[in-house]
Amino acid sequence: MTRALAVRSVLFVGGRRTEAMEAAHRAGMTISYLGPKSGLSERRRELVASALLVPDMSADHIVKAAIALHSVQPFDLAMTMNDDFLQAAARINHELGLLANPLEAVTAVTDKAFMRELLRDSEVGQVAAASVRSAYDLRMLPRTIPLPVILKPTRGTASQSIHVIHDTEQLDALARELDFSVPAEDTTPPWLAEEFLDGAEFSVETFSMAGRHHLLAVTEKFKTANFVEIGHLVPARTPAEQQDRIVAEVITLLTALGVQEGPAHTEVMLTARGPRIIETHTRPGGDAIVELVRLASGFDIQQLTFSWLAGEPVDLTPEPVAGAAAIWFLTVPEGKVTAVGGLAEASAAEGVVTAVLTAAVGDLVPPLHNSWARQGDVIAIGDDPDTALQRARQGVGRFTVEVEPPSAPAF
Template sequence: MPDHVVIIHRWTDRYADYAAYLDHAAHRVSYLTTERAARHLPVEQAAAVRLVDSTENAKAVRAALDALVERLGPPTRIVALQETDLDLAAELRGEFDLPGQRSADLLPLRDKLLMAQALDAAGIAVPPTAAAPDHESVAAFAARHGRPVLVKPRRGTASAGIARLDTPEAIAAYEFPRDAEMLVQTWLPHQVLHVDGVFTGDGLGAWRASRYLNTCLEFTTGAVLGSVEIDDGELLTRIGEIAAATTAALFTGPSVFHLELFASDTGELTVLEIGARPGGAEVPFIWREVHGIDLMAAAVAHQTGTEDRSARPGAVPAQVAGWLLVPPTAATPCRVRAVTSHQGAGPYAEVLPEVGALLSGGGYEHAGARFRFRGNSSAEVEAAVRRTMRDAALECTPVDPGTPGRLVVVGCGNPPYRAYALASLADRVTTALVQGTDIDWQRPYVADRFRVADTADTAATTRAVAGLLAGDPGPGAVLTWDETLLESTAEIARRLGLPHMTPEAARRCRDKLATRRLLDAARVPSARFRQVHTREEALAAAEELGRPVVVKPRALAGSIGVTLAGDPGEVSRAYEQAAGSSFPGIQGLSGVIVEEYLSGPEISVDCAVFDGAVRIVNVAHKRLGFAPHFEEVGHLVAPWRHEPWADEMQSVVTDAHTALGIRTGLTHTELRLTPTGPRVVEVNGRLGGDFIPLLGTLATGVDPVAAAADIALGRAPQLTPDCDRCAEVRFVYPDSDGTVRSLDLTAAAAEPGIVEAVPLAAPGTRLLLPPRGIVPRLAALVAVGDTPEDCAATLDGAERAVRHSLTPLP
C-alpha cells in the first residue's frame, strides 16, 4: 500500500474525489496544484498542499516537490490524471524509481507518430501518418496520399494546434511552431467515435462507445460539440474488438483509456488516437452519475497499486448518456453578456457561467456552457442534445486586455478610515462601487458607477458587480477591504473568473483556528493553541500551555474579545468575554481559542502576492494599549531591512502564505518578534486597516492600494520604493466612557510634521473603552519624520493640542 502519495492536480470542478479513493489518515497524501484547482481538494485532510502557477510549469512543480520531499520524505507513488500532466508524472516516477507508467511506457501513447507506427505494425487500421519537419515533407506526403491533410503536434491534447491544409498554397503558407514536433496525417471525412473505459492489463474492463456530434477540431473554431453513447449492438461488437486490439498493442499495464475512431460510411473502423487517461469534457461525470462507475477512482487505483473496483467487463448499460459543450460567441478573453440554456426536455445537469463572467479558455472544462443528458436510447438522447444545440447560446463580448479596465469595490467602509483608499483607486483606474446603502461621500470617486445590493447576499452582489462590469470593454476586477465581506467577495471573483484570493484561502484567514492548524502542520512558527468550548476546557488548556495565555474568538476582527489572561480567574473571565463577543457583519464560529502568549514587540507586514510570489510592501510596528486587552492605539511604519530579524521574518511570512494557499492579493500579517524569532499571530486577506496603507505610501512611496488594484486587474504591481522614512499614526482616546460633545483638531493639524488630523467621533457619539466598546477613538493623528523619535515628538505635541469635551456616562 502507498505511504506518501503525491497527486498532481489541475481541474477546478469536481472531476475527482481523492478523499474517497485514498485514506488520508492512513497515508500521507500531498497535492501539487494551482490556486484555482485547490478548491475541491481535501486540504484539511492532506499532509501538505503546494501551489504552483501551472502544473505545466515543470520547474515550479519540481521545486514544490522538493519542498514536499524535504518535509514528508520521498514519494512512494505519484498520481496524475490529466493528459497534460502525464509526461512529468512518468518522468518523476523514473527519477524516484516508483511503480507505474514510466516515460518509455507512455511514449507511444503520447507521441502520435510513434502511436500510429506501433498500431500499423500490429495490423490495426490507422490513417497514413508521417513526420512533418518542414513544408517539403508535408507537400510530398500530400502528393502521395492526397489532400486535405492535417498537420498536428506529435504531443498534443484537445485538438490544440491542428491545422487542415486543403491546397498547395495553404501548405506553402503554413507556419510551423518553433517549440513542437509536428506530424502530417491524411484527413478522413468520416464519423468520429470515442471509446472510454478501463484496460485491466489483460483485456477490456468496463467501456462505453459514443458518437461525436460535430468534431473536436470544429469545436476549436467555434462550433458546438456533442456526444451520444451508442446502443447499436452489432457496431459495439466491432468497436470492442478494435478497442481490445489497440489497448493490448500499446499499454504495458492497467490503465483508464480514451480512444478515438473513424467510422466510414461502409462500416470500416480506423484508429485516430488513444490516451492513457479518462475522457475529457463531461465523460467522467456521466460515467459516475449515469453508469455508477468512477473512472477517476480507477485511474488512481492503477497509479497507486490499490484495487480497481471498476474493472468489470462492460455490461449493457441501463441508460444511454450524452453531453454537449457550447462555446462563447466571441473569441476569448470575453465577458458573458447573456446565457440561454434550453427549452423543453433537456439535460439532467448543466454548468453555466455567470452573466458577467470573464472567459479565458483553457480546455473543455472552461470552454463555455456544459450539459449532461441521459435517456433510454441513443435516439432519445441525441434528440435532446440536438434540441439543446439549437436553443442554447452563450452570448459574449470581447475583452481587450490592453485597456485600463474597471474595478468594483464591494463595501466601502467609513470615510475617515477609507476615503484615502478610494481616492487612490480613482486616481489609478475607473472605479465602481457596490454597497448595501445609497451612495454618499463616494460619488466624486465613482460618479454613476454604483449599485445598491444586499452584500450579505452573494448572488445579488454578484449580479450587481457583473452589471457594473458589463459596459466596460477592458478587464474587470473586484476588491474589498471590508473584513466582513472578504469571503463573499472572493466567491464573487470566482464566479466571475476574476483574479482574486480564492474563497478557500479567504476562509482560512478568517478562521483563526484553521490558520493555526495549517501553520502548525506546515511547521511555520506560530503559537501553540487549543480549541475549547467550555470554561473548564479553557482552564485546562491554560494549564497545559502555561499561563499567561491569550484567549480569543475564532473569527472576529479588530482584536474584539482578545484578552491576555494570567491567573485562573482571569482565564475564566477571558473565556466568557471571548465566547460572548461579536462584531457587526461577522458570524461567529464554534469554540474559543486559547493560545500560548507570544512575548516581544508586535509588527504587521503588508504583502503584495502576485502569481504566488510574496513581496513585502511595508512593515508597521504596532502600539498596543488598554492591557490586558489588545487595543491597537497606533502604528509606525519605519525602515526595516537592516533589522536583525528581517530575513527570518520574510521567510516566515512567505511560508505562512504558502501554508494558507494565498497566491493572489494584498495581505496583512501580524507577527510577534519573540526571543526565539518571528512568530505568526494571524494572516488577514485584505489591506491593512488603521491607515497603515497610507503610512506605507508616506514612508516608502509605494501605494499598497494601487498595488491591490493592479493585482485585482491581473497586472504585476509596482513595488519599488522611492523614499525610506518614517510615518506613524496615533489614535486619541477619551480618558473615560462618555458621549462626545465637541472635538477640535485645528491646533493639532497645524503642528509641523502632521500630515493628517482626522476626526473619528462626531458630536453625540457614545464611546466605551475596551473591552466594552469597539475602537472608541476620538481622532487619528498622522505624522512623518526621518526617525521614529521625530514622529513621536510630533505626535506628542499634536496630541496635547487636541481639544475635546465629553459627557460622562453613568
C-alpha cells in the same frame, strides 16, 4: 511582471470608504457596487457604472446576488476592503472561476482557527492553539495550553473582545460570561485560544504578484494593555537581522497559505523563540498604515493593487516623501464629552500631515475596549523614526478633550 489576465471591470462588495474605488477608477476600470444603499455615498455614486442594492448582507445572499448580476452584467473580479465581506468576495470569485486569491487562502485569513490548522504541518513557526466551542472547552484549556493564554473571537476584528487568561479563577469567570453560540450551519468555533506570545509586535506590509511576495514596509506597533492599537510607525526601529527574520517568516506564511496576489497585512510577534505569526489579512493594513507606507516607504498600495489588476507593468521602485511616518491615536477616559479643542494647534505643529479630532461635545465615550473608542489621531513625518513618532504624539497632546465621568450607579 504583469498579471496573466487583466481586470477591466470590478465588483466592489460592501464597504464605505472610497480610496480603493478611486484607484480602480484611475486604472480605467468599470466599477460596480453590491451592498446596502447606506454604503453608496455621493462620491461612490459618481464612481460606479452600476449598483445592485441589497438589504441582506449575509454571505449566502451576497454570493447569490453577485452570480445573478454576473449573468447579465459580467465582471472580471469581485473584491472588498471590508473584513466582513472578504469571504463572500472570495466565494464569488471561486464560484465564477475568476482569477483571484484561492478561496482556501482567504478562508484562512478570515477564520483564525482554520489558519492555525492549515499551518500545523508547515514551516511557519508554530503557535499552540485550540478551538473553544463551549464553557467546558474553556475550563479544560489548561490541559492542552499552559496559562497564560490569549482568548479571542475566531473572526474578530478591531481588537475586540481579546482576553488574557492568567489563572483558573479568571478562566471560570469567562466560562460563565462568554457567548459560545454560533449559527447552526456554521462549523467555525466562536473562540480561539492561543499561547501567550511575549515580545515586540510588528506588522509586515507586502504585495504579491503571481505567488511572489514583495516587502513594502515593516511597521512598529503600539498597543494598550488590553491590545487596542494606539500608534504605528514606519519604518520600524528594529535591527536589519531581526527585520530579515520577521520578513522571512511572513513570506513563508503567505506561501503556505497559497496567497497569489495583492496586498497583505500580517501581524507578527518577535519572541525569544523567533518571529511568530499573530494573524494575517489579504488586504491593506487599517489605521492609516497605507498612508504611512506611502509617506515613508514610497508605495501607494491602493494604486499598486489596481495597476497590477489592470495588467499594467508594476514598478516597485520606492519614492518616499520622508524618512519616517507615524500615527498616534487620541484616547480619553470614559464619560460624556463636555469640551473639545486644539485641532488647529495640532494641525499646525511641525511635521504634522493630518490631524483628526472626532470627539464632539455631548458624545458618550465608551471604555477603551476596541479601536472605535479612540477619539482622534495625528499623522506626522520626520527625517527618522524617533522624530516622526515624537511629532505624532506631541500633535495628539495638543488636543483638549474634557470628559465628565459616568455617574456611579445608585443602589
